[in-house]
Amino acid sequence: MEMDIAKLEFDFMGTSVICRSGSPLILADLKKVSVSKARAIIVLAADENADQQSDARALRVVLSLTGVKEGLRGHVVVEMCDLDNEPLVKLVGGELIETVVAHDVIGRLMIQCALQPGLAQIWEDILGFENAEFYIKRWPQLDGMSFGEVLVSFPDAVPCGVKVASKSGKIVINPDNNYIIREGDEILVIAEDDDTYSPAPLPVMHMGVPPNIPSPPKFPEKILFCGWRRDIHDMIKVLEAFLAPGSELWMFNEVPEKERERKLTDGGLILSGLRNIRLVHKEGNAVIRRHLESLPLETFDSILILADESVEDSVVHSDSRSLATLLLIRDIQSKRLPSKEVKSPRRFAGFSHRSWIREMQHASDKSIIISEILDSRTRNLVSVSKISDYILSNELVSMALAMVAEDKQINRVLEELFAEQGNEMCIRSAEYYLYEQEELSFYDIMVRARGREEIVIGYRLAHTDQAIINPSSKSEVRRWSLDDVFVVICKGK
Incomplete structure (x- = not known):
């Protein structure tokens, strides 16, 4: 040791x-x-x-x-x-x-990241102790203030909820704007450390009139699972809750179809009870090109490459398999997609411009792939090519365990944000909060988002890969673009 x-x-x-x-x-x-x-x-x-x-x-x-x-x-x-x-x-x-x-945490996280491109990096930041994470603390000077006022009271933190003393310490994430902080209530925030933030006088706001754009409707999606996880029945239940009616889930693995139905039923999944998704079963090996080519890979909205149950006891073998599957799928997609539809050359700026990588990056503009990675050393191979998002499952579970060990209350927060009901982490287009080239402070955007019952916790600027959670200088006015995106906590639909 x-x-x-x-x-x-x-x-x-x-x-x-x-x-x-x-x-x-x-x-x-x-x-x-x-x-x-x-x-x-x-x-x-x-x-x-x-x-x-x-x-x-x-x-x-x-x-x-x-x-x-x-x-x-x-x-x-x-x-x-x-x-x-x-x-x-x-x-x-x-x-x-x-x-x-x-297994449950990673399965739910993979689904959220498949439906929200870019969310994987944000969760890695929040669960790790190097950047911003969750803290709960009592601030007596905030008693009597509304949550809407508390939201803009911390220059170095983003309030996300309240631990309500009158409800036996229940943590309410994204409470109503008019909720009044009472004696004994504690504030849940995202901050760099537990001693790096404190309340300050309310800032001057220039809110203006925000755009009145309704939330985007849900459309049917087509999703592919490559591989078989032991908790795949739970993942299907989560997808059933998240997806719109008429969606399809294709399952491609080496488990015989009759055995799949038995395993899913044994896991507690009622197949006849699925209303929003239709299961499509395909049998094959995800590292054999001929088997993958039988799938309509260019038509899927999201593809999840799971750490297969058959090789999960060997970290190296599992990651090698995931990596081979990823490269094969992207190569097949790039051959099938017409080159004239290619866009977003910025996605590979600064990386190798060899044609095979460039073609795969074009394919990544069309469909999202989330790869489950077990070994942190594999991360470099996946991230440098820019052809897939990834979930570093072992590391994320370790981070969650450490966070709950540090403060057991945070487990309630993580449970709600990972669940299919309640509040969730989302990535939203800037068009919901501002106009092209509008000059606003981060505080102004936070206040505008409250009209949509959302809490903005960070942003990612256009042409950048890294999101900034809990930004400093929240009062500083800057010019925003409609190509920017914001990271928000919102009520699940």
Whole structure:
């Protein structure tokens, strides 16, 4: 353990990492790490392939922890594999337990990112501790103010919700503008750190009259899943909630069709109950070009390349397979798409202009591909070519676990933002908030967005790849373009 940790190339900033070996099922071993005095305890999923084995072990560890005579001072964060096992662990551990269902989080995140291009990078920023993340704090000086006023009271943070004292500490994300902050209420914000922000006097606003453009209607979509995940039934349920009626979900993998229906039904999916999506089954190997060419790859709105269940125990093998599938799909798409429709040359500015990469980048303008990556080293291969978005699943789950270990309340926030109901993170066109070349401050745009019951938390300028979350100089007036986009928290439709 110590040798592996020594190889990590980052600054521990004074934190000591102390390793101990033993079994969490043996109370004498738990005493070696003073488990009763820990501020937080993280129970990681085991390496076993089967969800049941890993979750059964997690349940035994939770039982062992609740048996510590001295009691536990901190909360326990449990990484689980199967959503169906979550209630049992919570039943055993009670209020001490916070669960993060790894597969479920990544499945939902992949779907959100497939429907909202560019969202993957924003979630990576928010879940990581290097940029902006969620914090909850009490500010007595804000009592009596409306949430609309609180929204523009922090120069170095973006308020997103309120922990309501009168509702037993329930966190309300994106509350009504007229909600009055009362004694005991705490403010949920996105900020760089818990000590980098504080309220300031209300800024001068130049709001003007915003454009009156209705929210975009939902159209039927055509989506392809390459590969088979153990929680694919849960992903289909999420898609059913998100997509418009008449949508199609094509499933392409090596699992025989009859067996698929059995697995989906065993997972709790009622196939006859699907109203918005129609399932189309295709059998084949996603790394064989001939099999992929039998699919209408140029017609899909989004393609999700899943870390296939058959190879998920080997990180390198799984990523190699995902990468091969990605390159094959993009190459087939680029051969089928007419070159005269090509646009957005900026997408590959500064990168290799070899024709094969350029053709694939043209294809990426037409359909979104989200690749599930397990090894952070694969990220460089995917990101440099600019032909796919990616979800770095292991790293994102680790970030979520660390965030909940730091503050268990944040789990409620993540659960709502990942769920198919409630509020969600979205990317919106600038045309909903401003006119071409209009000069406004970020505060002005935040206030305009409240008319649409949205909270703007950041933006991405045209011709740039990186979104800026919780920007500094929110009062500074600047000229905006309709090609800019804004990152918002909005009520799910």
